[in-house]
Structure formats: structure tokens, C-alpha cells
Amino acid sequence: MNPVDSTAAPLVLRCNANHVVTLTLNRPQARNALSTELIAALQAELDAIAMDTSLHVVVLAGAGSAFCAGHDLKEIRAAGYAPEYAEALFEACSQLMQRIVSLPQPVIARVQGIATAAGVQLVASCDLAIAADTARFATPGVNIGLFCSTPMVALSRNISPKHAMQMLLTGELMDAATALRFGLINTLVPAAELDAAVDHLANKIASKSRHTLTMGKAAFYRQAELPLAQAYDYAKDVMVTNLQIQDAQEGIGAFIDKRTPIWCHGANP
Structure with missing residues (x-):
């Protein structure tokens, strides 16, 4: 050796x-x-x-x-x-x-x-x-x-x-x-x-929410493998889950309030 x-x-x-x-x-x-x-x-x-x-x-x-x-x-x-x-x-x-x-x-x-x-x-x-x-x-x-x-x-x-x-x-x-x-x-x-x-x-x-990036990347490759109807069903479920994450709620609130979001990178509310 x-x-x-x-x-x-x-x-x-x-x-x-x-x-x-x-x-x-x-x-x-x-x-x-x-x-x-x-x-x-x-x-x-x-x-x-x-x-x-x-x-x-x-x-x-x-x-x-x-x-x-x-x-x-x-x-x-x-x-x-x-x-x-x-x-x-x-x-x-x-x-x-x-x-x-x-x-x-x-x-x-x-x-x-x-x-x-x-x-x-x-x-x-x-x-x-x-x-x-x-x-x-x-x-x-x-x-x-x-x-x-x-x-x-x-x-x-x-x-x-x-x-x-x-x-x-x-x-x-x-x-x-x-x-x-x-x-x-x-x-x-x-x-x-x-x-x-x-x-x-x-x-x-x-500069984006790490949790959102991670969820989005995984979803992109997963849906690409599915037939159209299944891809929409899967993406719908991802959107519902994503909406429950604190970063999504913070981001929506910041957009409406015209301020910069403060990301927690994935913690639930």
C-alpha cells in the first residue's frame, strides 16, 4: 500500500x-x-x-x-x-x-x-x-x-x-x-x-428563504418525472405545505406591507 x-x-x-x-x-x-x-x-x-x-x-x-x-x-x-x-x-x-x-x-x-x-x-x-x-x-x-x-x-x-x-x-x-x-x-x-x-x-x-429554495428545487425535479395531471396534483400539495411555512407567510406579509422580508429559513409559525 x-x-x-x-x-x-x-x-x-x-x-x-x-x-x-x-x-x-x-x-x-x-x-x-x-x-x-x-x-x-x-x-x-x-x-x-x-x-x-x-x-x-x-x-x-x-x-x-x-x-x-x-x-x-x-x-x-x-x-x-x-x-x-x-x-x-x-x-x-x-x-x-x-x-x-x-x-x-x-x-x-x-x-x-x-x-x-x-x-x-x-x-x-x-x-x-x-x-x-x-x-x-x-x-x-x-x-x-x-x-x-x-x-x-x-x-x-x-x-x-x-x-x-x-x-x-x-x-x-x-x-x-x-x-x-x-x-x-x-x-x-x-x-x-x-x-x-x-x-x-x-x-x-x-438572499431568498433557504427552506423555500430547498422545497422548490426538490419539487421541480419531482414534478418533471410525472404525467401532467399527477404533476399538478403533486405541485398543489407542495403549494399547500409551503403556505404553512413561516417564511411564506412572512414573505407575503412583507410584500403587502412593502418592506423587506426577514427570513427564518423554515421554522413553522
């Missing part, structure tokens, strides 16, 4: 500020490729954040010039393409993407450079995404004989089927303007303005 290098830099950097936590993938020398260890480190951070009621918004970023280049192909080759290794790797990655979706807090992708394969999967799994004009996106697995099947799950739930198939079948690198047109990202800004744009969006969301 190799000894643990206590001097090694953390695989995920964490910074908390004003109810917003930023997680930065920290393998810049590997373009933040999702090694087994990086997936585990990010999963652990998200699991801890899910339990922290002081945090309202998560920003996911990448260190260096790339956001995330997908899976670590060198690690995959070194493992001899073993089925047991591949099963564990792709299961862990799938659980990570589902953790982002199920996280109580909204997650914003901050994309400054390339996002390819599972890196696109990360962007598509986040609730929102802001990209610099230097960002590039691709699902290039088809170019190396390994179709981007797991990235396809998140991608096909974000953009139209024909746009998703275009990305998956061609493997071509597309610019941020095309990603915006496809609906993969919310906003495109000059690279020099990326941090300011992400901070503005994150702080704007973080």
Missing part, C-alpha cells in the same frame, strides 16, 4: 462566503479529470453541505484553464479496463451526479474553460450554469470508441433531443455561444466578468 502524502493539495478546494460555498475541482494538471479519488472527495463535500443549513447556494468550479475534462482515461487504462473497476467508477460518478440534483441547495456551474464528456455531465447536472466566452463543450467519447452514455443521461434532460444527439454523435467541440443556444448554460459572459456574474447570481439566490 502506498503511503498517504499529507502534503498533497486537496482534490477539492472549499470556500464559504455569505451563505454561498464554492467547491473547486483541484487537479489542474489533469484538466480536473474525474479520477476515482476526485469523485469521492467531491461526493464527501456535497454530503457534508447537504447537512449544513447555513449554506444556501453551491458554486462548482474548476482550477486552472479547464472546468473538467471528464473521466481520467489514464487511470482507466492503468486499471486494465477491468469490468469491476469500470462498474465501480461509473456507479460512483452516477451517484455523484444524482447527489448534485438531490442536494437541498441550488448548484451553479462556473465554467471558465473546457467541459468535456463527464465534465459536460457535471454542467448539465447543476441547476444553473454560467460560462465564460472562453468555455468549450463536447461529448467526444464517440471519437475514441467509448460513447458518452452516462453523460447522455444528464445532457438529454437539459437540451433538446436533436441537439443532444448532435453532440453525442459528432463529438465536436462547441463554443459557449452554441451551448447557450442549445440551453446547456444559462448565461454567457466575457471571461473577465465571470466571477462577478457568478457571485451576483449566487448571492441573489442566497
Whole structure:
């Protein structure tokens, strides 16, 4: 067994500020490729954040010039393409993407450079995404004989089927303007303005009731899985429950009284 290098830099950097936590993938020398260890480190951070009621918004970023280049192909080759290794790797990655979706807090992708394969999967799994004009996106697995099947799950739930198939079948690198047109990202800004744009969006969301954000995010993904009539029945029940929460009553009162609401972030009246 190799000894643990206590001097090694953390695989995920964490910074908390004003109810917003930023997680930065920290393998810049590997373009933040999702090694087994990086997936585990990010999963652990998200699991801890899910339990922290002081945090309202998560920003996911990448260190260096790339956001995330997908899976670590060198690690995959070194493992001899073993089925047991591949099963564990792709299961862990799938659980990570589902953790982002199920996280109580909204997650914003901050994309400054390339996002390819599972890196696109990360962007598509986040609730929102802001990209610099230097960002590039691709699902290039088809170019190396390994179709981007797991990235396809998140991608096909974000953009139209024909746009998703275009990305998956061609493997071509597309610019941020095309990603915006496809609906993969919310906003495109000059690279020099990326941090300011992400901070503005994150702080704007973080200023809302945390309980309302959590309830709303969960309801959004749940209703999307249901037939229309069931979705309305479910959403109706969510609205009734939401109305009984103190923050909703405070917010309505503040709106009527023309004042700024004072959130308690979920306590019942």
C-alpha cells in the first residue's frame, strides 16, 4: 500500500462566503479529470453541505484553464479496463451526479474553460450554469470508441433531443455561444466578468428563504418525472405545505406591507 502524502493539495478546494460555498475541482494538471479519488472527495463535500443549513447556494468550479475534462482515461487504462473497476467508477460518478440534483441547495456551474464528456455531465447536472466566452463543450467519447452514455443521461434532460444527439454523435467541440443556444448554460459572459456574474447570481439566490429554495428545487425535479395531471396534483400539495411555512407567510406579509422580508429559513409559525 502506498503511503498517504499529507502534503498533497486537496482534490477539492472549499470556500464559504455569505451563505454561498464554492467547491473547486483541484487537479489542474489533469484538466480536473474525474479520477476515482476526485469523485469521492467531491461526493464527501456535497454530503457534508447537504447537512449544513447555513449554506444556501453551491458554486462548482474548476482550477486552472479547464472546468473538467471528464473521466481520467489514464487511470482507466492503468486499471486494465477491468469490468469491476469500470462498474465501480461509473456507479460512483452516477451517484455523484444524482447527489448534485438531490442536494437541498441550488448548484451553479462556473465554467471558465473546457467541459468535456463527464465534465459536460457535471454542467448539465447543476441547476444553473454560467460560462465564460472562453468555455468549450463536447461529448467526444464517440471519437475514441467509448460513447458518452452516462453523460447522455444528464445532457438529454437539459437540451433538446436533436441537439443532444448532435453532440453525442459528432463529438465536436462547441463554443459557449452554441451551448447557450442549445440551453446547456444559462448565461454567457466575457471571461473577465465571470466571477462577478457568478457571485451576483449566487448571492441573489442566497438572499431568498433557504427552506423555500430547498422545497422548490426538490419539487421541480419531482414534478418533471410525472404525467401532467399527477404533476399538478403533486405541485398543489407542495403549494399547500409551503403556505404553512413561516417564511411564506412572512414573505407575503412583507410584500403587502412593502418592506423587506426577514427570513427564518423554515421554522413553522
